[in-house]
């Protein structure tokens with residue numbers, strides 16, 4: 001039996017075609033032609049003018065930072081901000097999670113795996129599923145990583161069960177957990193070893209593994225769900241997933257766009273005429289971590305041609321998505337790049353920040369700075 005992480009690290013050719021088509025067809029996936037960045041890259045298929053939207057993309061996975069939940073109520077499925085929604089739909093099991101409407105609620109409960117991770121019907125915080133949820137909320141220095149891992153595992157379990165039901169309970173021969181994770185999309189992403197300390201990985205693995213055992217006993221997931229997703233070695237599987245997530249996750253910040261917030265900002269600006277004329281940035285409303293397959297294909301450059309931001313399309317209208325805009329004119333066939341780090345920093349500060357991503361930037365600007373000793 002082959003574990004999913006033993007597969008080829010690169011997705012088959014054409015794996016991104018559906019995603020590119022869904023994103024409007026202005027981009028295509030291909031092999032990276034430069035010495036920097038990953039083995040894969042994203043290219044434009046047509047011309048874009050400066051400030052044009054190149055593509056928008058909904059997340060493959062997204063969780064709200066547990067520390068942000070109290071200040072911003074968002075749909076747990078599509079992550080639309082719900083402050084303007086008069087009657088959000090609550091989880092029917094009473095766990096306190098809210099949604100845009102019944103559709104988001106039922107999708108999250110079934111294919112999103114919320115039925116496994118819901119603490120609504122539990123009577124005690126000592127229940128392993130509640131313990132996992134509590135650990136997610138307390139995982140301050142993990143920046144939402146445990147919450148993202150939990151959502152990923154719940155999604156994979158739900159997917160595994162859908163597949164098993166389709167195949168009349170029989171797993172495809174020779175696939176092990178691989179088939180399920182491939183279909184759940186894990187094979188799309190760059191993988192690598194986790195940089196977390198072994199003790200932290202073991203505690204994550206124990207929390208997740210105990211929660212799945214308990215869910216199987218409670219009947220909220222199939223008995224073999226844990227084996228299907230984590231294989232025979234939960235710590236190894238969690239380590240692989242953490243390595244994948246931490247390499248591919250983006251910090252997702254959506255600025256408040258409510259009329260009330262805009263009016264308050266305008267009033268504050270009018271009351272302080274001596275302040276600089278540029279508008280202050282709107283306050284952040286939603287804060288989370290997510291994985292976006294096409295954005296993940298974009299390599300870093302210190303002179304990027306595109307930038308990534310996030311917007312909320314609204315409750316019942318798709319929720320949070322990534323928006324990639326051209327920073328300058330882009331020609332058909334150009335590689336689409338964005339900045340992984342602050343490009344206003346000088347070359348040595350950028351190199352130090354990029355070392356955390358596991359590569360040394362050899363973009364033209366870095367080459368100029370290193371070669372000629374010029375600043376930049």
Ligand SMILES: [Zn+2]
Pocket residue numbers: 075076077078079080099100101104315316319
């Ligand atoms: Zn929603």
Ligand SMILES: [Zn+2]
Pocket residue numbers: 091092093094095096097114118119120
């Ligand atoms: Zn619930």
Ligand SMILES: [Zn+2]
Pocket residue numbers: 301302303361362363364365366367
């Ligand atoms: Zn560079």
